[in-house]
Amino acid sequence: MVKKSGTKILAMPGPTNVPEEVIQAMNRPAIDIYSGEAVDITKSCLADLKHIFRTKFHTFVFASNGHGVWEAALSNLFSSGDTVLIPVCGHFPVSWSYFAKRLGVKVEFLEAANERAANDPKKLKTALGADKKHKIKAVLQVHIDTASSVVNDLASIRQAIDDAKHPALLVVDAIASLGIVPLEMDAWGIDVVIAASQKGLMMTPGLGFIAANEKALHISKKTNLKSGYWDWHDRQDEPHYKKYCGTAPVHLMMGLRKSLNLMLEETMETIWIRHARLAEAVRRAIDVWATKGELSFNVLEKNQRSNAVTTVLLRDGINPEILTNYCRQNLCVILGIGIGTFEGRSFRIAHMGYLNEAMIFGIIGAVETALKSLSIPHGSGGVQAAIDYLATGPHTGNFN
Numbered sequence: 001m002v003k004k005s006g007t008k009i010l011a012m013p014g015p016t017n018v019p020e021e022v023i024q025a026m027n028r029p030a031i032d033i034y035s036g037e038a039v040d041i042t043k044s045c046l047a048d049l050k051h052i053f054r055t056k057f058h059t060f061v062f063a064s065n066g067h068g069v070w071e072a073a074l075s076n077l078f079s080s081g082d083t084v085l086i087p088v089c090g091h092f093p094v095s096w097s098y099f100a101k102r103l104g105v106k107v108e109f110l111e112a113a114n115e116r117a118a119n120d121p122k123k124l125k126t127a128l129g130a131d132k133k134h135k136i137k138a139v140l141q142v143h144i145d146t147a148s149s150v151v152n153d154l155a156s157i158r159q160a161i162d163d164a165k166h167p168a169l170l171v172v173d174a175i176a177s178l179g180i181v182p183l184e185m186d187a188w189g190i191d192v193v194i195a196a197s198q199k200g201l202m203m204t205p206g207l208g209f210i211a212a213n214e215k216a217l218h219i220s221k222k223t224n225l226k227s228g229y230w231d232w233h234d235r236q237d238e239p240h241y242k243k244y245c246g247t248a249p250v251h252l253m254m255g256l257r258k259s260l261n262l263m264l265e266e267t268m269e270t271i272w273i274r275h276a277r278l279a280e281a282v283r284r285a286i287d288v289w290a291t292k293g294e295l296s297f298n299v300l301e302k303n304q305r306s307n308a309v310t311t312v313l314l315r316d317g318i319n320p321e322i323l324t325n326y327c328r329q330n331l332c333v334i335l336g337i338g339i340g341t342f343e344g345r346s347f348r349i350a351h352m353g354y355l356n357e358a359m360i361f362g363i364i365g366a367v368e369t370a371l372k373s374l375s376i377p378h379g380s381g382g383v384q385a386a387i388d389y390l391a392t393g394p395h396t397g398n399f400n
Contacts, residue, residue, distance in 0.1 A: 011363045012336040013146040013176060013309040015198040015205050016353035018255075022203060025258035026251045033248045039240045041253050046243075048260045052178060052201075052268070053193055053211040055185040060232050061256075062208040063249045066175040066196040069208030070099050072230040073171055073194050076212075076220040078137060080104035085127060085168070086140045087119035087157075088112055090148030091340030096140055096173065103225050108136065115341060118152045118304040121160035128164035138169035138191075143177040144306045147340045149348065150299050151181065151306035158189040169216060175199060178209075179263060180275050180308045180352045191216045197252070199308070200271075202259045202354040206252045272307075277390065278351045278360050279307035284389045285364040285382030286312060286349075292377040294318060298346065308352045309336065313345060318376060320347040326370040333366035357390055 010017050031038055042061075049059040062069055078084065083106040086093050097107045110127050112119050119141070128136065139161060144151045158170055169191040174183055178193070179200025185193050193211045197203035210232065212220075220232065228234070229245050240248065263271060283297075283305065290296050295318075298311035314320050320338060324347050327333040336348030349363060364383055371378045 006332060008332045008334060009359055009362050010334050011350050012334050013199065013348060013350040013352065014196075016200075016202065016350065017355065017359070018204055019202055019259070019262060019354050021262065022255045022258045026204075026255040028251075028254070031250055033250055034240060038248055038250050038253070041250075041257050042240060042243055042248065045253060045256055045260060048264065049209060049211070052260070052263065053185045053195075053209075054183065054187065054268075055193075055211050055213070057186070057211060057213040058217060058232075058236070060210045060212070060235050061243065061253075062210070062230075063206065063244060063252070064208040065198075065205055066173075066194070066208060067095075067099070069194040069196065069210055070096050070173070071103070072208065072210055072232070073192055074100050074103055074105060075223075075225040075227055075230045076232050077169065077171065077192065077216060077223060078103070078105050079222075079224045081106065082137045083108060083135045084138045084140050085110055085124075085136045087124060087142075087152070089117070089119050089142060089150045089152060090115060090145030091342070092145050092147060092173065093140070093142045094340075096142070100140070105225075112150075115148055116150070116298050116300050118150045118301070119157065121153065121156040124157060125160040125164045128161060128166040128168065131166065134167055136166070136168050138171050140171050140173070142173040143183065144174075144181070144308050146176045146309050146336075146348070146350075147311070147338075147342055148298055149306050149309045149311035150304050151177070151308075154183070154190065155188045162189070169219070176306070176308045176352070179268075179271060181306070182272050185211055186213075197256060197259075200353055201256070202262065203255050204252065206249065207256060273394070274356075275307045275352065277394075278355060278357065279305075279310070281357070281360050281386040281390050282310055282349055282351050282364060284385040285368070286310065288380070288382040288385045289368070289371065289378040291379035294377045298342070309348050309350045311338070311342060311346050311348050313342075314347070314376075316345070320345065322374055323347060323367070323370050323376065326374060327366045331366040331369060333363055335367070360386065360390075
């Protein structure tokens with residue numbers, strides 16, 4: 001039997017569910033890219049992205065995915081032979097290092113205690129303190145690693161750099177955190193933040209973003225890895241096509257304009273609260289399921305579990321593919337599979353972007369149904385635990 005009715009729920013960490021209003025905003029004919037509406041959309045999006053990034057500095061948009069803006073940041077900030085330090089907290093810091101190495105940038109790693117833990121700012125301070133000649137040009141820090149589901153404390157990472165009295169830039173991958181959890185670029189002293197459209201920004205894949213402060217832009221004037229496409233100095237020129245190094249991705253920008261409208265209407269603070277509540281509801285369900293010992297959280301410390309995605313480990317001998325396939329084929333819920341070192345032993349529940357309580361009940365209800373149907377031992381009552389938590393509020397509106 002193949003289900004054709006109803007809407008599938010994406011519970012994978014990108015792409016996420018896209019609001020109907022955003023889809024409709026893109027469902028229109030092409031427009032003039034040299035004047036009028038297209039120019040206005042670009043200017044307004046670049047301005048409003050500053051609010052999302054919490055910065056007064058420069059924002060850039062690229063027709064790319066997250067990997068593209070990894071390379072954009074690297075090619076603007078470094079020269080061949082430069083050294084960067086990458087704290088490892090899962091799969092994506094290592095993946096980012098491959099891009100750096102292919103550009104001729106040297107990489108040093110700072111390992112976390114294990115693949116189930118966040119990065120330790122004290123270890124970072126020690127590593128930078130030992131770099132007496134300041135050969136390390138930047139710390140490349142992933143905020144939330146969607147493979148491990150760990151979240152790192154960016155304010156403490158910045159403090160560690162400052163305490164070490166080291167001039168290294170702080171460059172943050174916020175692809176899985178922007179528009180999901182608090183991120184204060186200027187207040188936390190972050191020099192460069194990169195992001196993409198398909199997660200917290202509730203858009204389709206295809207747009208990458210960078211916010212860079214004056215220190216980063218000044219350094220980038222002297223680097224030698226910039227290509228014509230990624231060079232963010234060229235993108236500061238006035239002609240509209242320069243903002244994109246060619247033809248503007250106008251339909252994607254139309255969608256972004258609508259998604260930013262929705263976010264600004266909800267407000268960033270409310271968005272952060274919503275994600276925190278929905279993530280905790282999922283965690284309450286997993287707490288119950290885990291009582292039989294067959295599954296567990298990957299991240300051991302509660303304060304290091306992200307509000308974007310939760311990685312669930314399964315006991316050896318239980319194939320997560322049977323569970324994810326069951327949810328997809330029978331219940332129209334698309335879970336995230338394990339990737340990197342977590343492949344074949346985990347599944348992931350994303351709780352980010354365009355998501356509400358009813359959708360969360362659908363997601364965890366599907367997982368609990370699959371666990372029961374597949375006879376995977378688990379504690380029963382996970383959905384009820386989520387209901388009990390969400391029933392405590394906060395609520396909006398007048399219920400008198």
